[in-house]
Amino acid sequence: MVKLRLKRCGRKQRAIYRIVAIDVRSRREGRDLRKVGFYDPIKNQTYLNVPAIFYFLELFSISLKKALNPQELFRIF
Numbered sequence: 001m002v003k004l005r006l007k008r009c010g011r012k013q014r015a016i017y018r019i020v021a022i023d024v025r026s027r028r029e030g031r032d033l034r035k036v037g038f039y040d041p042i043k044n045q046t047y048l049n050v051p052a053i054f055y056f057l058e059l060f061s062i063s064l065k066k067a068l069n070p071q072e073l074f075r076i077f
Helices: 050-065 070-076
Strands: 002-011 014-023 034-040 045-048
Touching: 014 050, 034 050
Parallel strands: none
Antiparallel strands: 002 014, 014 034, 034 045
């Protein structure tokens, strides 16, 4: 299963977070499937790559319709 998570970047005391699509079993700093945006808590800015998010939602809905195992579907990334 794929989730959207925050991946910490930046330097000490100046954290910036990337919003990534990542496998549920991976750790926070693990290998991500795709970067879909970022969040800067200091400037209070958020950027989302909406087409990439829709792409993952579409793939997941297709896999549910065909009754495919989602892990097999995302193995290609």
